[in-house]
Amino acid sequence: MTNLKRNILIFTVILAAIMELIDTSIVNVALNYMSGNLGSTLEDTSWVITSYAIANVIIIPMTSFLTAKLGRRNYYIGSIVLFTFCSFMCGHADNIWTLVFFRFIQGIGGGALLSVSQVVVFEQFPKSKQGIASAVFGVGVFIGPTIGPTLGGYITENISWPWIFYINIPLGIAAAVSCYFLLTEPPTKPVVNKVDWAGIALLAVGIGSLQTVLERGETDDWFSAGYIIWLSVIAFVALTAFIIWELRIVAPVVNLRVLKSKTLSVAAILTFITGLGLFTSIYLTPVVSQRILGFTPSQSGLLLLPGAVLAILGLIISGKLLQKGVSPVIIIFVGFCLFIYFNHRMSGLTLDTSANEIASALIFRALGLALLTVPLTALAVSSLPDKDIPQGASLNNMMRQLGGSFGISIFNTYLARRTASHRVDLITHITADNPEVTSRLAGYMQYFQSKGSGVFDSRTKAFKLIDSIVVKQSTLLSFDDSFFLLGLIFAIALPLLLLVLKQAKRAGGPVIISDH
Known part of the structure; x- marks a missing residue:
């Protein structure tokens, strides 16, 4: 493959990953408009977010299995086509439950656009430049959730809410065409002789129930609602059965045995906490700046711009530091400290806090999370054999998404109680x-x-x-408390790095991620 084709393919798959991640948050700011236009309650309309998150979290850990079963090229292009088609149908929905249905299917299509994109990017770089590959992919992981609310707010205010879905159509078509001509199968394709239908069913029921509880718990006052209690029980039973089943069979849909790696397990926990910080902070900051401090959606979006620009530099620096053999533990430690400082700054918000003060605080958030993205990816797969790396990467990506879901749910509840x-x-x-x-x-x-x-x-x-x-x-004081708690969670997690100091020395060099 020529350098031009290689660069086009890298750009294409990163664009697809950004598109998927943007859609996790772009809808948030348009709920009121959708509710009025479709004649539904705000509670019903929030299922537009919930359904996508449920499908996304179910499908991500199955990506490795589906890639092996269907072929990476077929699965990835098919997922792009499904995501794009459902984007069109979401924009054309004439009632809330049609919209919810197609958002769920869109989430299924979006599952491949993260993990497979990551694998493809890593394959395009030689072993000596895998740190740069981590940084390149990290740009997409970081930028997607950050610009989602800003982009959604601008489109909703200046055009109309269906266009937050329609913008995916030209991007999706371009990505599918590009991958049709440029994407190839991995050198060695795993063979899947038997489909683990029981594992798929238990995973779908367990994760679906858990995600529904997390997304809807605060709205319906948690366990005062009967269906929340039942779904909590179902989630516990299904996920427990799923873990037992997957550990016993020969060809599981999700190979949980890779979690025997202490390094992957610790990295997954830290990735969960990073996801919690990434998605929760990008949820809290626009809300407090608009509802309490009186900023417009456009002003709130501009607050994020300086940090987002510097974050790209941070991602590249972290990749180069890894390449030179710097321990990922050191980089992760610095990233955690920067994010803790951001929360310290934000926990002191007053009604007189200026836009410049918030923008400067957000720079530390952006740099902190940028320094976490690359080394956590490297650390997660550093102790795995090549055949287990795709599964480890998928589980790690799932933990980031789950962290975001847990975080927003927990902090919504915490905000309400602290406000009271x-x-x-x-x-x-x-x-x-x-x-x-x-x-x-x-x-x-x-x-x-x-x-x-x-x-x-x-x-x-x-x-x-x-x-x-x-x-x-x-309300402002409750946001101060929330930022303080978020920083405290990161501080409590820091000692986990001590558990992987030895392995981290070996993760400082190049890391190969492949589909085989």
Whole structure:
């Protein structure tokens, strides 16, 4: 393959991965528009997010098996075509449940666009430049979730919500055509003689139930809803049975035996936490900047721009450091510390915090996560034989997605509870004998009376205004608490690096990722 064709193929598969990752978050900002246009409740409309996440997490760990069964070229191109077709159908949906159905199928198609893309990128680089391959692919992993909400907000505001799906169509067609001419099978194709249907069913039921609980728990007040209890039980039973079954049979759909590698297990935990930080921080930051600090969606998007640009540099640097033999543990440690510092900065937000302060804090977030992406990928597969590397990479990618789902679910619940707690604390200070309260109340009443309101109406409006200030302040404090907790989780995870110090020395060099 010529250098031109090789570069086109690399660009194509990274574009496909970015497209898939963007779709994990691009819908978030359009839910209100969809709800109004399709005549559905906001709770029903949120299934547009849930269905995609469920399908995505189910299919990712099965990627290695499906690649072997169907052939990498057929499976990958077929997945792009399915993803693109469902994008068209999502944009054309005329009711909420049609949209939810095609989002689920779109998520199934999107599963291959991450793990297989990663393998293809690594194959295009020689052994001496595998660190650079990690950095190149890491750009897509990092950029996708970051620009999703910004892109979705711009399209929804300036065009219409169906176009957040339609933009995938030309990209998907171009990717499919490019891969048809350029993508080849790996040198050695694994043979799959028997399909593990029981494993597939248990995985789908278990992960599907768990993901539904995570996505819908906060909306329906967790275990006060009967179906949440039942799905939790089903998830526990199905996943337990899945683990036992997969460890006993000869040809499992997901080879869990690779987790006997302590290095992969530790890397998977750290990747889970990284996914939690990546997706949760990109969820919390636009929400607090728009709802509390009054920034527009465009302004919120611009906050992320400086960090995103520097993150690309961080990804390249981390790849080169790995190539020179620097221990991934050192790079991961620095990445964790930078992300912890970002959360420390964000945990001190006030109503007077400026856009520049947030943008500068987001630079540390971007650099921290950029330094984690490449070495965690290298560390995850460093102790695996070639035949197990695709499965290890798939499991590691699944952990990142699960981390994001867990994070958003946990922090939604935490935000709601901390907001209620702070509101109670603030209200206790609003008393008739508090001079600051009486002074502010009098000032508000005087203002409303100057606008023509009577004494009673002015007093009512003044109390409502004070209540809105309490709500705003208590909500801001809950976001401060959330950023603090997020940083604390990263700090608690740091000692895990001590468990892989010895193996990490061997992971500092080149890492080969292949499909065979």
